[in-house]
Amino acid sequence: MRMIFTILICCFQIVSCTDDSNPAVSNSNNTDWLINQQSVFNGAPRDGIPSIDDPKFTPALEVDFLEDDALIMGIQIGEDIRAYPHPILDWHEIVNDRLGGVSLAVTYCPLTGTGIAWERVIGGRETTFGVSGLLFNSNLMPYDRETNSIWSQQRLDCVNGDQIGTEAVNYSLLETNWKIWREAYPESDVLNTNTSFSRDYQLYPYGDFRTNDSRLLFPVDTQDGRLPGKQRVLGVLANDEAKAYLWQDVEGPQLVRDNIAGQDIVVVRDRTREYIVAFEVTPSMNVELVDNEFPVILKDTDGNQYDILGYSEQTETVLQKPIQFMGYWFSWGTFYSGLEIVD
Amino acid sequence: MSEGIECQSNVRVRVIRIFLHLILLLLGVQSASTVLAQSCCSGGVPTSSNLGLIPQLEGSVLVSVGADFNTLRTLKSGTLTLDDDLRNRSTQTYLTRTSYSISPTTHVEVLVPYIIQSRSIVTNSGRTAQEQTAGFGDVTLLATHRWLDKVLVMRSGVGLTLPTGDFNQTDDRGLFFLEDLQPGSGAIDMILFHSTEFQFFEKNPNRYFFLNSILTRSGKNSQSRGGAQEYQFGNEVQVIVGYSDQVLLAKSIVTPTLSLRYRHVGRDLVDGIPNSGSGGDFLFSRIGANLQLSPVWSAYGGYELPVYSRVNETQLAPSYRISIGITISISKNQNASISQF
Numbered sequence: 088m089r090m091i092f093t094i095l096i097c098c099f100q101i102v103s104c105t106d107d108s109n110p111a112v113s114n115s116n117n118t119d120w121l122i123n124q125q126s127v128f129n130g131a132p133r134d135g136i137p138s139i140d141d142p143k144f145t146p147a148l149e150v151d152f153l154e155d156d157a158l159i160m161g162i163q164i165g166e167d168i169r170a171y172p173h174p175i176l177d178w179h180e181i182v183n184d185r186l187g188g189v190s191l192a193v194t195y196c197p198l199t200g201t202g203i204a205w206e207r208v209i210g211g212r213e214t215t216f217g218v219s220g221l222l223f224n225s226n227l228m229p230y231d232r233e234t235n236s237i238w239s240q241q242r243l244d245c246v247n248g249d250q251i252g253t254e255a256v257n258y259s260l261l262e263t264n265w266k267i268w269r270e271a272y273p274e275s276d277v278l279n280t281n282t283s284f285s286r287d288y289q290l291y292p293y294g295d296f297r298t299n300d301s302r303l304l305f306p307v308d309t310q311d312g313r314l315p316g317k318q319r320v321l322g323v324l325a326n327d328e329a330k331a332y333l334w335q336d337v338e339g340p341q342l343v344r345d346n347i348a349g350q351d352i353v354v355v356r357d358r359t360r361e362y363i364v365a366f367e368v369t370p371s372m373n374v375e376l377v378d379n380e381f382p383v384i385l386k387d388t389d390g391n392q393y394d395i396l397g398y399s400e401q402t403e404t405v406l407q408k409p410i411q412f413m414g415y416w417f418s419w420g421t422f423y424s425g426l427e428i429v430d
Numbered sequence: 431m432s433e434g435i436e437c438q439s440n441v442r443v444r445v446i447r448i449f450l451h452l453i454l455l456l457l458g459v460q461s462a463s464t465v466l467a468q469s470c471c472s473g474g475v476p477t478s479s480n481l482g483l484i485p486q487l488e489g490s491v492l493v494s495v496g497a498d499f500n501t502l503r504t505l506k507s508g509t510l511t512l513d514d515d516l517r518n519r520s521t522q523t524y525l526t527r528t529s530y531s532i533s534p535t536t537h538v539e540v541l542v543p544y545i546i547q548s549r550s551i552v553t554n555s556g557r558t559a560q561e562q563t564a565g566f567g568d569v570t571l572l573a574t575h576r577w578l579d580k581v582l583v584m585r586s587g588v589g590l591t592l593p594t595g596d597f598n599q600t601d602d603r604g605l606f607f608l609e610d611l612q613p614g615s616g617a618i619d620m621i622l623f624h625s626t627e628f629q630f631f632e633k634n635p636n637r638y639f640f641l642n643s644i645l646t647r648s649g650k651n652s653q654s655r656g657g658a659q660e661y662q663f664g665n666e667v668q669v670i671v672g673y674s675d676q677v678l679l680a681k682s683i684v685t686p687t688l689s690l691r692y693r694h695v696g697r698d699l700v701d702g703i704p705n706s707g708s709g710g711d712f713l714f715s716r717i718g719a720n721l722q723l724s725p726v727w728s729a730y731g732g733y734e735l736p737v738y739s740r741v742n743e744t745q746l747a748p749s750y751r752i753s754i755g756i757t758i759s760i761s762k763n764q765n766a767s768i769s770q771f
Contacts (some may be wrong), residue, residue: 292743
């Protein structure tokens with residue numbers, strides 16, 4: 088009988104063996120949080136959703152892996168114009184990239200539909216960001232690999248760890264569909280599916296999440312019922328105040344002039360071309376819409392024209408943009424409770 | 431006389447060695463079986479598939495102590511196997527099963543699991559991120575009644591899984607682990623059990639085909655994640671079809687079993703809404719054996735490989751499963767036999 092027990096133990100020692108050749112990942116020991124820790128939930132292990140750290144790109148005109156209606160997020164820094172497709176970001180959430188000489192982490196949360204880029208140089212040291220697997224109000228929480236600190240995507244700051252309180256340096260992304268982006272920026276580069284991970288990029292990993300207004304995977308602090316939960320709205324932030332701009336009922340391009348906490352902005356929105364974007368303006372600056380020259384959408388009184396990314400060929404400058412990102416209404420409603428809706 | 435006993439003892443030791451070598455052989459096979467591994471589901475604690483420890487005589491008690499090791503490392507998208515070997519998920523379940531015959535036809539069974547669940551991922555930086563939970567799981571109670579005992583032997587039962595296991599374990603930061611990593615479900619599950627044996631061989635009633643079905647209706651846990659969400663695991667249907675024989679090997683009774691197990695798992699529900707990345711259909715092949723070491727002691731082992739799997743969306747699917755254990759029969763009649771599916 089002793090032999091039986093011995094063998095039983097041996098068997099389970101054999102099958103219990105795991106590959107310990109890799110050093111273990113440790114969590115930050117810092118127990119201080121800038122947010123209510125009870126609202127932070129485990130969604131996956133750290134790096135269980137793998138970031139793309141060596142992104143590969145394909146010229147826009149050679150892309151054959153995207154449907155016309157696939158959403159992308161685009162950005163221009165210097166002469167580099169790049170697009171990051173949702174069907175790839177749904178699986179990876181973070182792309183550690185470098186464009187226009189700036190080291191960026193392009194982040195996208197498929198559960199809140201929010202995407203924004205921020206600089207990867209923190210405190211003078213370049214790092215990469217990974218997916219911590221944690222969610223705050225159902226929103227992505229990246230971690231920096233230099234200090235293992237936990238960041239909040241939608242709050243745009245570090246909420247736990249050595250970098251606690253540090254604010255991210257942000258770069259807004261334009262969200263539109265692939266057909267429109269290709270028409271606007273045929274010379275751009277597009278993140279391709281050669282990610283070094285085996286995934287079915289034709290498959291959306293969250294079932295009916297995008298369209299089921301009732302469905303949340305993780306709890307949120309508050310739910311604002313003024314709009315359907317999964318309606319995509321543009322949230323614009325200025326001086327710690329937020330407004331949500333609607334666009335899906337606006338036929339053709341429309342210009343909205345507004346002010347958020349003292350900051351003058353103009354918002355251009357167009358359901359037909361599936362975009363909405365906000366720019367900072369001064370009180371004395373007058374701009375008007377430009378028709379039939381897409382992607383140019385604005386011109387000022389000096390005759391300078393600006394495209395949907397805010398770039399002016401005449402001045403070779405880019406219009407300043409307030410912090411903004413597209414996102415599901417439920418997410419804006421919980422992060423910025425009671426925010427004004429501009430329809 | 432003593433030589434005879436010694437000889438008998440030596441034979442028994444040889445049989446045990448053969449049995450153990452067989453198990454070690456099976457363990458060896460698993461290392462080469464990754465290519466064959468096609469399927470399986472959302473891990474899970476294998477309580478329902480361990481039901482059916484049947485004492486044959488009234489008043490007898492069977493106590494079984496065993497372990498079940500379920501490994502998931504096959505990443506699947508629908509039926510497609512993805513080329514990703516960076517993930518490993520394992521569920522070790524140490525099961526104590528006690529079965530008591532109230533009458534020759536009716537028995538009750540109690541399963542108490544202790545569960546160690548771990549999940550590891552090799553990260554982009556080459557490091558391994560690992561999570562592990564451990565604790566007593568949900569206790570299962572089952573009562574069955576044999577209502578036909580001729581060429582066809584039929585047995586039906588009902589059971590409950592009680593929320594005795596911890597379902598709100600947290601990591602070192604105080605954050606809740608995901609539901610499928612918790613030892614307990616926090617819900618009361620209902621179980622329906624039915625087994626049919628077809629004894630086609632009149633001269634040997636211990637040679638038969640069997641068909642078992644187990645339906646599990648999962649209950650709701652309204653206190654998941656500290657009460658922030660209501661969670662309900664997917665309902666399950668399992669059908670096991672197989673063949674069991676009994677052979678005499680060096681004067682010891684060995685009962686080999688070959689079977690196929692089909693498992694359908696519904697989607698989990700979060701606040702009543704179906705969750706993505708859960709549920710699917712799975713088919714496993716299983717080889718097992720029970721070795722009667724003495725009228726009191728027996729040992730069993732089994733090895734299971736996936737044959738087919740289809741997961742909803744993308745999930746880590748089981749790659750192999752091993753179970754092993756010993757059973758003690760406590761009976762006035764020391765020749766009480768054991769049925770073990």
